[in-house]
Structure formats: C-alpha cells, structure tokens
Amino acid sequence: SAVISQKPSRDICQRGTSLTIQCQVDSQVTMMFWYRQQPGQSLTLIATANQGSEATYESGFVIDKFPISRPNLTFSTLTVSNMSPEDSSIYLCSVEDHWTSGGNEQFFGPGTRLTVL
Amino acid sequence: ILNVEQSPQSLHVQEGDSTNFTCSFPSSNFYALHWYRWETAKSPEALFVMTLNGDEKKKGRISATLNTKEGYSYLYIKGSQPEDSATYLCAIAGRGSQGNLIFGKGTKLSVKP
Numbered sequence: 001s002a003v004i005s006q007k008p009s010r011d012i013c014q015r016g017t018s019l020t021i022q023c024q025v026d027s028q029v030t031m032m033f034w035y036r037q038q039p040g041q042s043l044t045l046i047a048t049a050n051q052g053s054e055a056t057y058e059s060g061f062v063i064d065k066f067p068i069s070r071p072n073l074t075f076s077t078l079t080v081s082n083m084s085p086e087d088s089s090i091y092l093c094s095v096e097d098h099w100t101s102g103g104n105e106q107f108f109g110p111g112t113r114l115t116v117l
Numbered sequence: 118i119l120n121v122e123q124s125p126q127s128l129h130v131q132e133g134d135s136t137n138f139t140c141s142f143p144s145s146n147f148y149a150l151h152w153y154r155w156e157t158a159k160s161p162e163a164l165f166v167m168t169l170n171g172d173e174k175k176k177g178r179i180s181a182t183l184n185t186k187e188g189y190s191y192l193y194i195k196g197s198q199p200e201d202s203a204t205y206l207c208a209i210a211g212r213g214s215q216g217n218l219i220f221g222k223g224t225k226l227s228v229k230p
Contacts, residue, residue: 004160031216042121043161043206043220058217092161096216104210106151106218108161 002027002095004109012115013083020079021112023093028073031096033106034066036089043092049076083116090114121209123221130197131229137193138224140207144188151218152181152192153206161206164192197228 003026013019023032034046046066047055055068069077080087094108122141130136140150149168153161165174170185178195194201204225208218 001163009158033216040222042222043208043218045217048216104149104216105163105166106216107163108153110158110160 001097001105002029002107004093004095004107006091006093006109006112008112009110010113010115012117014117015084017083018079018081019083019114020077021091021093023076023078023109025074025095029095030073032070032076033094033096034068034076034078035092035094035108037092038086038089046078080114083114085116088114088116121207121219121221123205123207123224125224126222127225127227129227129229132197132199134197134228135193135195136197136226137191138205138226140190140192140221142188142190142207142209142219144185146211147185147188147209148212149210150183150190151208151210152190153208154203155206155223156203164205194226197226199228199230202226202228 005024007022032049035043036046037043045058046061047057047068049055049068049070051070051073065081067079090111090113092108092111094106097105124139151166152164154164155161165181167183172183174181180193183190204223206220206223208220210218
C-alpha cells in the first residue's frame with residue numbers, strides 16, 4: 001500500500017485568503033484524488049488529478065475555487081481559494097492501487113483540517 | 118447518483134461486546150464496496166474491498182458481508198476492544214466511475230473499557 005503525507009495537518013485561516021495543501025506519495029501513481037469532509041457530512045470527491053492533464057472536477061466544484069497542480073507522479077497540490085467559513089472541512093488526498101484484484105483500492109493521506117474564521 | 122446510507126450513526130458498546138453496522142446502497146450500477154476505518158487525526162485505513170454478491174471477508178476480529186442484489190453490506194466486530202473505537206466508513210464505486218467513491222456518513226463506534 002502507498003504511504004501518503006499531507007501538509008499542513010491543520011490550519012486556521014481568515015476569510016478571503018487562500019491555502020495550498022500538499023500531498024506527497026512514496027511511489028509513482030497515475031491517479032490522485034482530492035476529497036473533503038464538511039462537518040457532519042460524507043467524504044465527497046472534489047476532483048481527480050492525473051499527471052500531464054488537467055484535473056477533472058465533480059459537480060459543484062470548479063477550478064477557480066479549487067485549483068489543482070499535478071507536476072509529477074508523486075505529488076499534487078490543492079488550493080482552497082478566497083476562503084469562507086463554509087470551506088471549513090477536512091481535506092484528504094488519496095491514490096488508487098491498480099494492482100489490487102477485485103476492485104480498485106484507494107489509500108488516503110491523514111488529512112488537512114481547515115478552519116476558516 | 119449513488120446514495121450510501123450507514124446505520125447507526127453512532128454506537129457505544131462495552132469492551133468484549135460484539136457489534137455490527139449496516140451500509141445500504143442502490144443495487145443498480147454497482148461495481149465495488151469499500152469499508153474503511155478512520156481514527157481521528159489518522160489516515161482512513163482500508164479494511165475490505167468487495168465486489169461479488171455473497172462475498173464474505175475477514176480481517177482478525179472484523180468481518181464483512183455483501184449482498185449486491187438487495188443493496189447492503191454488514192460489518193461485524195467480534196469482542197470489541199477500546200482500540201476499535203473509530204469511525205467506520207462505507208463507500209461505493211459505480212460501473213464506469215470506479216475511481217469515484219461515494220461515501221456514507223459513517224458509523225462512529227466508541228468502545229468503553
């Protein structure tokens with residue numbers, strides 16, 4: 001299984017500012033995913049980030065609000081732009097293991113807990 | 118759009134009790150079901166990936182079953198221990214979008230010593 005780290009682990013930010021979250025994987029992976037979990041809600045996919053192409057965003061999420069970079073096969077960043085209190089969430093990155101039989105398995109980072117004041 | 122329901126929302130048990138949770142999902146367009154265990158400030162830990170109707174998987178004291186025809190999965194913990202305290206997440210992947218996991222809200226388990 002892949003080992004994934006995220007920075008920062010938590011942050012408290014002011015309304016209107018932006019925060020960039022980093023995700024580092026210990027092996028090369030094709031697909032990386034960004035999720036968020038708002039308080040009391042389910043983990044929800046924001047976008048899929050493939051190296052060498054633009055990220056694919058899910059319904060309700062747009063690139064201007066959540067720009068993503070994927071410069072190589074082991075690293076990705078998610079920026080939460082022009083933050084409001086509604087962006088307070090746990091943000092997680094994950095990667096997919098293509099070699100697991102019987103279904104693709106995803107491994108998650110420890111998350112970034114963001115509070116927007 | 119897939120909708121995943123988990124019950125109960127939270128559960129408090131005594132050490133040594135056995136317990137189980139439910140994950141319900143639409144049976145159409147099903148591809149795979151994932152169970153995760155998520156402790157605070159840690160990464161969600163993958164427990165099981167299940168795809169076939171009737172699948173049963175086991176990992177130590179934890180086991181899971183899958184019924185794709187009626188759209189549910191059960192997760193069982195035998196002889197709960199305080200270290201089992203965590204939120205247990207169920208997620209579904211649909212056909213054609215296997216990378217997009219649709220999660221339930223989870224069941225938060227607290228095991229008292």
